[in-house]
Amino acid sequence: MDPIYVTKPYLPPFEEVSPLLRQIWDRKILTNSGPNHQLLEADLIRYLGIKNISLFSNGTLALLVALKSLRLVGEVITTPFTFIATANSICWNNLIPVFADIDPITFNLDPVDVEKRINSNTCAILPVHCYGNPCDVKAFEALGENYNLPVVYDASHAFGVEIDNESILNFGEFSTLSFHATKVFNTFEGGAVVSPNLSVKKRLDRLKNFGFVSESVVASNGINAKMSEFSAALGLCQLNYVDKCIKMRRNIAKVYCELLAGVNWLSLPCYPENIFHNTAYFPVRVGLDAFGMRDSLVEHMKEVFEVYPRKYFYPLVYDFPYFSGYHDKERYPLPNATKAAAEVICLPIYPDLSESDISRVVESITSFRC
Structure with missing residues (x-):
């Protein structure tokens, strides 16, 4: 008998992807916010019911850059019950992860325990929508407001999830997504940051492109985290089946x-x-x-x-x-x-x-x- 693994990536019919691949060959545009990249951003905004989205080459870089954009210094309170990339993104920003307990039913970060760990060194809260279960967003929004702390949600598992008919991605300073092969919506590898306004999106887009503002001006310490046209093409087809x-x-x-x-x-x-x-x-x-x-x-x-x-x-x-x-x-x-x-x-x-x-x-x- 064939083994049954915990997951298997869904792929659309190849004949639907191949015309988009032919277009990539003909245009010779492989990256740098090409046509497929722009189309996928627009389609995801409509599908997810969000305001702005920035595509990334993977979900870890999406989270890393989202944190980087906030210019944080100090401690970030997060969950220990998560994939290692959540904490890696904190440490790569020279921040200190502080771990709080989880709710035993949802497996999400417990806002009551988080509040016990807030101190003068705390600079952000990073909950995870574990298994796609929405966090107690109202409680975390209140904590963020009361203590003047940004709340960044690792929503790697939460593509398409809604609470009270609203996208779970519309809460917090940012929500970050993973489009890894194991996820509900995949682009081979990929990720995204959902942001509240256009000026923030532009900053994220600069940071993922080495910090370039123009061809001859670099305004920040950026990184190369752009999604390729190949991944974006697959994403356009995947949206028809999600x-x-x-x-x-x-x-x-x-x-x-x-x-x-x-x-x-x-x-x-x-x-x-x-x-x-x-x-x-x-x-x-x-x-x-x-x-x-x-x-x-x-x-x-x-x-x-x-x-x-x-x-x-x-x-x-x-x-x-x-x-x-x-x-x-x-x-x-x-x-x-x-x-x-x-x-x-x-x-x-x-x-x-x-x-x-x-x-x-x-x-x-x-x-x-x-």
Whole structure:
């Protein structure tokens, strides 16, 4: 039997992409905000219901440049339950990551715990919409206003997500997106920063292009982070299918919830009615009272059924050697994040997952004996 991995990138029909590739060959414009780049920005603004967007070569550079544009100095409060790129972007800006605990239900940064860590050195708050679950944006907006701190959202998982019929990307100083191959919407590699006004977008666009204001004037310490015309061309085609892909993901999540509802040692995700979820991931908690049970289940799924879930996110960011010096676990224990890292796995979910594949994933779990 073929292995079932946690995700598989969706690609549009090649015959729809090839005319755009022919245009690139004919125009000989490969980068530097070419026609495809400009079209994709315009289409994403319409699709996502946002004001401005700047395309980047990947999501990590999008976040790095967004932080750079704010000219911050000091500490940035963020979550340890995230992909390593979130913290990397902080450190690459010579800023200090400060880790706060998460909410045990949404897995998002807890605004109450964040407020406990705000001090005179705090310069920003960086929440993550973990698994596409919206953060408590009202609470974070209030914290930002009360303490005069910018709030930058890592929305890598949250393409197309809405709360109360509004794009989750419209909150905060910035929201950053990833268009990596594993994401709901991919451009092979890519990313973006959603910004509130045109002047901020122009600054971001300068920073991603070496800091150039004109051909002979460099106004800031920029970097090369531009999206290529190839990636933009794929994105233009992908937008025609993203609604279909999200619908298929939501259907798979519904089937998982129905078939796994009777597994009493498994805690399933919940989807509030006021949130339009993209089901970018399907996280479950394993054995709420049995330490180490998660790892045994994962090995069973792999060895017996060739099903490959992922332990997102394990280890916690501050357990990686480079970041270990940034957090005193004994003085500031983060129990919710620690427990989630020991218990959560993400099950395979992607549009091409067949009914037989879903059945195999479910059987790999239900056949496990605690």
